[in-house]
Amino acid sequence: MSLVWMLTLSTALFTVGVLGVLLRRNAIVILMAVEIMLNAANLALIAFSRHLGSADGQILAFFVMTVAAAEAAVGLAIVLAIFRLRKSVNVDSLNRMKW
Amino acid sequence: MSPANVWTGSPPIDWAALFPTMVLVVGALALLLASTLRRLPMRLHGVAALAFLVLAVVASAAGWSHPRSAFDGLVVVDHFGILASAAAYLACALTVLMSLDYLDREPEIPPEYYSLLLISTAGMGLMVTSNSLVGIFLGLELLSIPLYVMAGLVRSRERSLEASMKYFLLGAFSTGFLVYGIAFLYGGSGSFSLEQLVLALDRADGQQARWLLLGLGLVLVGLAFKVGAAPFHCWVPDVYEGSPVTVASFMATGTKAAAFAALLRVMFHGFGANALAEWREALGVLAVLTMVLGNFLALGQSNLKRLIAYSSIAHAGYLLIGVVTFSTAGAESVLFYLFSYIFMTAGAFSVVALIAGTGEGGEEVGARLSDLAGLGRRRPLLAAALCLFMLSLAGIPPTGGFVAKFYLFRSAVEADLMGLAVIGLLNSVLGAFYYMKVVVTVTMRDSEGTTPVPAASPTLAYACVVFSIVGTLILGLYPRVLTRLSTQPLF
Numbered sequence: 158m159s160l161v162w163m164l165t166l167s168t169a170l171f172t173v174g175v176l177g178v179l180l181r182r183n184a185i186v187i188l189m190a191v192e193i194m195l196n197a198a199n200l201a202l203i204a205f206s207r208h209l210g211s212a213d214g215q216i217l218a219f220f221v222m223t224v225a226a227a228e229a230a231v232g233l234a235i236v237l238a239i240f241r242l243r244k245s246v247n248v249d250s251l252n253r254m255k256w
Numbered sequence: 257m258s259p260a261n262v263w264t265g266s267p268p269i270d271w272a273a274l275f276p277t278m279v280l281v282v283g284a285l286a287l288l289l290a291s292t293l294r295r296l297p298m299r300l301h302g303v304a305a306l307a308f309l310v311l312a313v314v315a316s317a318a319g320w321s322h323p324r325s326a327f328d329g330l331v332v333v334d335h336f337g338i339l340a341s342a343a344a345y346l347a348c349a350l351t352v353l354m355s356l357d358y359l360d361r362e363p364e365i366p367p368e369y370y371s372l373l374l375i376s377t378a379g380m381g382l383m384v385t386s387n388s389l390v391g392i393f394l395g396l397e398l399l400s401i402p403l404y405v406m407a408g409l410v411r412s413r414e415r416s417l418e419a420s421m422k423y424f425l426l427g428a429f430s431t432g433f434l435v436y437g438i439a440f441l442y443g444g445s446g447s448f449s450l451e452q453l454v455l456a457l458d459r460a461d462g463q464q465a466r467w468l469l470l471g472l473g474l475v476l477v478g479l480a481f482k483v484g485a486a487p488f489h490c491w492v493p494d495v496y497e498g499s500p501v502t503v504a505s506f507m508a509t510g511t512k513a514a515a516f517a518a519l520l521r522v523m524f525h526g527f528g529a530n531a532l533a534e535w536r537e538a539l540g541v542l543a544v545l546t547m548v549l550g551n552f553l554a555l556g557q558s559n560l561k562r563l564i565a566y567s568s569i570a571h572a573g574y575l576l577i578g579v580v581t582f583s584t585a586g587a588e589s590v591l592f593y594l595f596s597y598i599f600m601t602a603g604a605f606s607v608v609a610l611i612a613g614t615g616e617g618g619e620e621v622g623a624r625l626s627d628l629a630g631l632g633r634r635r636p637l638l639a640a641a642l643c644l645f646m647l648s649l650a651g652i653p654p655t656g657g658f659v660a661k662f663y664l665f666r667s668a669v670e671a672d673l674m675g676l677a678v679i680g681l682l683n684s685v686l687g688a689f690y691y692m693k694v695v696v697t698v699t700m701r702d703s704e705g706t707t708p709v710p711a712a713s714p715t716l717a718y719a720c721v722v723f724s725i726v727g728t729l730i731l732g733l734y735p736r737v738l739t740r741l742s743t744q745p746l747f
Binding site for chain 2: 178195199201205211224231234
């Protein structure tokens with residue numbers, strides 16, 4: 158499979174992620190959209206790594222996965238804390254302070 | 257990070273380059289362990305955190321005479337790295353000092369607070385001492401993730417959780433851009449090393465050049481989010497207003513210092529001497545936009561935390577001028593600016609930390625400007641200190657803020673950026689309005705209604721204020737203490 162196809166897929170995924178963050182209002186869905194963005198980056202890293210014949214990109218992909226896991230853990234904890242207080246995870250209801 | 261090393265036996269690792277980061281991480285883990293084993297007084301945690309910070313500073317300063325590097329450039333302890341990580345450690349130390357007393361009045365904040373603070377500081381140290389995009393990415397995440405938690409530590413206060421949520425969502429969003437940008441820089445240059453990036457930029461053409469351009473743009477977006485530059489600034493005011501005072505102070509000082517140091521390194525190494533003219537222009541536009549937006553929006557604020565947030569956006573704009581110069585003088589002036597910014601902003605926040613606390617209904621009181629009215633009569637010394645910090649933020653002599661702005665604008669003029677220097681100066685005048693508004697409120701207005709909660713043990717809490725005053729004045733009256741350090745090559 159050629160590099161161009163892999164990059165096209167990765168760009169499509171990244172766009173889906175960005176649109177998800179911008180358009181969806183549920184905090185958990187936004188979190189999932191961010192994960193899609195990070196995985197789009199992982200795909201690009203691995204595609205480049207294969208294309209260049211160097212292992213560096215794959216190593217960074219592992220780091221990105223680790224960071225994404227840490228971020229998801231913290232993010233879900235924050236969502237949970239908000240849900241306990243508000244009974245809602247809609248980001249539009251986060252309006253105690255004006256944006 | 258050349259693949260050959262892996263197979264032919266890698267060179268010995270210079271562990272000394274990692275000591276400061278390791279000290280902080282070990283310290284954080286030790287504090288975490290101690291807090292699970294036994295319920296120690298919060299103050300003890302704070303003092304231990306300070307001790308670990310001092311150790312880290314010593315470990316970092318020990319490398320001054322001979323720069324080290326480890327993991328093939330992933331960690332590079334050069335003069336710039338040592339100075340920038342010193343700024344991060346200073347920001348953390350000031351935060352710990354103001355927390356010692358503040359946490360007594362926010363009983364909901366658990367002892368793990370200090371562990372998170374140390375981990376975040378370790379991330380800052382890693383971020384500014386890395387010549388590799390991998391190190392910058394990992395450092396940025398290590399500094400951000402604990403901060404997402406710290407913003408929401410007052411779990412019963414809606415504003416605190418809201419700040420945490422907003423910071424997390426936008427922070428994670430910007431991480432996506434940063435990583436995607438790093439992927440394309442890797443594709444274009446074949447390496448994560450900033451030095452390789454310079455070489456690649458010189459010889460790239462066609463497809464590779466497009467990848468590099470896209471990658472640099474995305475990385476810039478990611479870093480601009482973290483420094484709070486317009487148009488990626490919208491999270492700053494809400495997050496600073498909602499977070500506990502000390503956490504907001506740490507975000508304003510530490511994160512800004514680390515992110516700007518990393519930005520400088522990417523720009524100086526990543527672009528090299530032949531910085532593309534279009535990039536200078538793009539950054540210049542960003543700087544102007546950031547200054548103007550920050551200053552104009554700050555004019556109408558009635559909450560001191562929110563006002564300092566907009567002021568921090570404006571200061572990010574001034575600092576961007578130093579980045580645009582692409583000169584050593586510009587880099588030095590940015591470092592100097594960061595140090596004086598840390599002193600004056602931490603100072604202002606420490607005054608707020610002394611008067612703010614939890615009021616009725618669990619909401620924070622004491623940070624609104626109306627709470628500060630009549631402070632000059634009730635607490636004259638504290639009011640004087642706040643006025644000094646405001647004057648320094650406005651850039652009025654004999655404070656550090658004035659000298660910092662002077663160096664910054666001078667480096668801009670030397671780099672033929674007359675227009676930017678003039679816009680910066682005009683903005684400082686505009687900024688003086690709202691800083692003076694605080695001074696007038698504190699000294700001339702009478703207090704109306706509720707008086708905020710008094711400090712539990714003033715002696716300890718004043719330490720941070722006094723330290724910040726000394727720092728602001730020394731940098732203003734005798735800037736050579738810092739400038740002579742940068743006579744040696746920075747990078």
